[in-house]
Amino acid sequence: MSQAPIVPDSGPANDYAVRESPRAKHVSLRISAQGQLEVIVPRGFDCRNIPAIIAQKQSWINRVQRKMALRQSEADPTLVSPFPDSIDLAALDQIWQVSYRPTQASGIKTIVHPNCQLVLLGDTKDWELCRLALKQWFVQTAKQQLAPWLARISDQVGLNYTRVTIRSPKTRWGSCSSTHNISLNSKLLFLRPAVVRYVLVHELCHTIHFNHSPEFWELVSRHESRYETLKAELKKGHYQVPHWME
Numbered sequence: 001m002s003q004a005p006i007v008p009d010s011g012p013a014n015d016y017a018v019r020e021s022p023r024a025k026h027v028s029l030r031i032s033a034q035g036q037l038e039v040i041v042p043r044g045f046d047c048r049n050i051p052a053i054i055a056q057k058q059s060w061i062n063r064v065q066r067k068m069a070l071r072q073s074e075a076d077p078t079l080v081s082p083f084p085d086s087i088d089l090a091a092l093d094q095i096w097q098v099s100y101r102p103t104q105a106s107g108i109k110t111i112v113h114p115n116c117q118l119v120l121l122g123d124t125k126d127w128e129l130c131r132l133a134l135k136q137w138f139v140q141t142a143k144q145q146l147a148p149w150l151a152r153i154s155d156q157v158g159l160n161y162t163r164v165t166i167r168s169p170k171t172r173w174g175s176c177s178s179t180h181n182i183s184l185n186s187k188l189l190f191l192r193p194a195v196v197r198y199v200l201v202h203e204l205c206h207t208i209h210f211n212h213s214p215e216f217w218e219l220v221s222r223h224e225s226r227y228e229t230l231k232a233e234l235k236k237g238h239y240q241v242p243h244w245m246e
């Protein structure tokens with residue numbers, strides 16, 4: 001995934017960042033918690049088409065950005081963002097397309113297709129039901145991905161742990177107990193792979209140093225020389241978490 005510089009729109013109100021993703025099949029728009037508009041495009045997409053796409057979604061963009069500015073995200077989640085049409089799992093370099101198919105059923109059934117297609121079937125007008133379905137799918141995916149990832153890094157750096165648990169806490173990205181049980185935040189899947197790796201290395205190093213002493217950081221740096229940069233990036237990581245997973 002490459003990060004393009006911020007390109008100013010022709011209109012006065014919209015600044016947006018363009019990100020090219022090799023996995024994207026369609027153009028999708030995303031607005032960060034800070035109100036920054038991000039346009040995710042497939043590889044080789046002609047960026048001259050972007051202003052027209054933005055123009056089509058302008059009223060939605062305005063509405064969401066206004067709402068973000070007011071910082072009233074708790075008040076009315078349906079106004080903050082409509083149902084996501086794509087989900088960017090940056091850690092896995094996957095962009096999932098989400099579609100909603102209303103049926104007479106009262107609940108939601110989630111169908112996971114290969115090629116990163118997610119279909120929600122059922123009472124799809126009920127945002128709370130959809131949100132729970134997305135969350136459930138997401139946490140399941142995180143469990144499938146993060147546990148073996150930690151095992152691989154553990155082998156790589158030669159540091160052992162007892163067991164791993166995947167949870168979805170508000171703040172912590174990871175923790176390690178005195179008995180070397182590691183807990184990882186499912187939302188790590190929204191972060192870049194290098195940042196995730198840093199978190200895994202960090203927690204594994206706590207199996208040797210149960211503190212943040214200079215010796216601890218020395219050990220971290222031995223396994224991840226760029227840890228300071230990655231640590232700084234992790235601090236802003238919660239901006240990558242979409243509203244439905246907050």
Ligand SMILES: [Zn+2]
Pocket residue numbers: 202206211212
């Ligand atoms: Zn720590």
